[in-house]
Amino acid sequence: MAMTEQGIYTASHDKTVKRWKPKLSPPSKYDLEPELEVKLKDSATALLFSGGWLFVGLWDGQVQAFAQSGEELLLTGHRKRVTTLVVHQGVLMSGSYDGEVRLWQMDPATKQFKCTHTLEESLPGSISKIHVLGNYLFVGGQYGLALLDLTSLKVAKLLPPTKAVADMLEFQGHVIVAYSEGQLRIFDAEGTLKSETSLDAGPILKLAGLESGPRVVCGHARGQVSLITLPSFEFKAEFQALQGQKVDSLLCAGHDGIFLIGSQDGGLQLWQRVEGGLPG
Numbered sequence: 496m497a498m499t500e501q502g503i504y505t506a507s508h509d510k511t512v513k514r515w516k517p518k519l520s521p522p523s524k525y526d527l528e529p530e531l532e533v534k535l536k537d538s539a540t541a542l543l544f545s546g547g548w549l550f551v552g553l554w555d556g557q558v559q560a561f562a563q564s565g566e567e568l569l570l571t572g573h574r575k576r577v578t579t580l581v582v583h584q585g586v587l588m589s590g591s592y593d594g595e596v597r598l599w600q601m602d603p604a605t606k607q608f609k610c611t612h613t614l615e616e617s618l619p620g621s622i623s624k625i626h627v628l629g630n631y632l633f634v635g636g637q638y639g640l641a642l643l644d645l646t647s648l649k650v651a652k653l654l655p656p657t658k659a660v661a662d663m664l665e666f667q668g669h670v671i672v673a674y675s676e677g678q679l680r681i682f683d684a685e686g687t688l689k690s691e692t693s694l695d696a697g698p699i700l701k702l703a704g705l706e707s708g709p710r711v712v713c714g715h716a717r718g719q720v721s722l723i724t725l726p727s728f729e730f731k732a733e734f735q736a737l738q739g740q741k742v743d744s745l746l747c748a749g750h751d752g753i754f755l756i757g758s759q760d761g762g763l764q765l766w767q768r769v770e771g772g773l774p775g
Contacts, residue, residue: 506541508538515527539554552577578590641653
């Protein structure tokens with residue numbers, strides 16, 4: 496999911512991108528109404544809005560790009576599904592299950608995105624998440640976490656444990672790393688471990704940062720959502736959001752404690768954290 500001034504974008508395995516508008520209905524209840532639908536070339540596996548472009552990573556390894564001005568481009572190179580997308584200093588970075596990170600830049604002459612670098616040496620297997628912090632690109636994959644130096648474009652550090660990384664979230668100059676088995680670790684910008692904890696709800700799939708509290712919102716494989724207090728990094732609450740479904744995506748609105756939960760069957764839920772109430 497991605498939040499923009501035009502609305503909330505979702506991309507799905509049903510090969511569509513949809514834009515939703517929140518609508519306030521009595522009594523003080525929000526509904527999400529779809530107002531736009533665009534067909535994709537394959538199932539969506541990643542989504543990013545940046546600089547007027549909506550980038551959609553696809554199952555077949557391509558990235559479909561839509562500009563607000565109406566242009567549509569296709570970035571080809573990855574051999575397996577694109578799982579994560581980031582823009583840093585005007586460079587689009589993509590990570591894939593093929594174990595590669597690719598860097599893309601717009602070619603002014605051709606008006607196409609060109610792959611300028613393909614990185615795979617010493618990366619931790621199939622890539623699930625990338626995140627820029629300080630001088631490093633944190634690369635999470637099947638076999639743990641690597642820190643790739645953004646100057647040399649070489650892996651500078653491999654951080655234990657060698658376990659699958661599910662997601663990452665930045666907070667106050669640190670990165671919170673969620674491991675698929677249910678563990679959370681906090682690293683500083685140099686990759687030094689600062690704190691760690693495990694959650695009873697089990698396997699983690701997604702992280703999001705909620706400004707109310709503030710809280711880390713953790714989505715789990717069995718439909719639960721856990722809330723972690725920041726900056727103390729203490730467990731606060733857990734609730735069952737979905738029955739028989741994975742929490743496939745999370746998105747925080749950035750105001751009023753509102754966050755969205757996306758399920759693997761394409762359903763959306765809109766939640767609000769209320770101080771002193773539930774959830775946590």
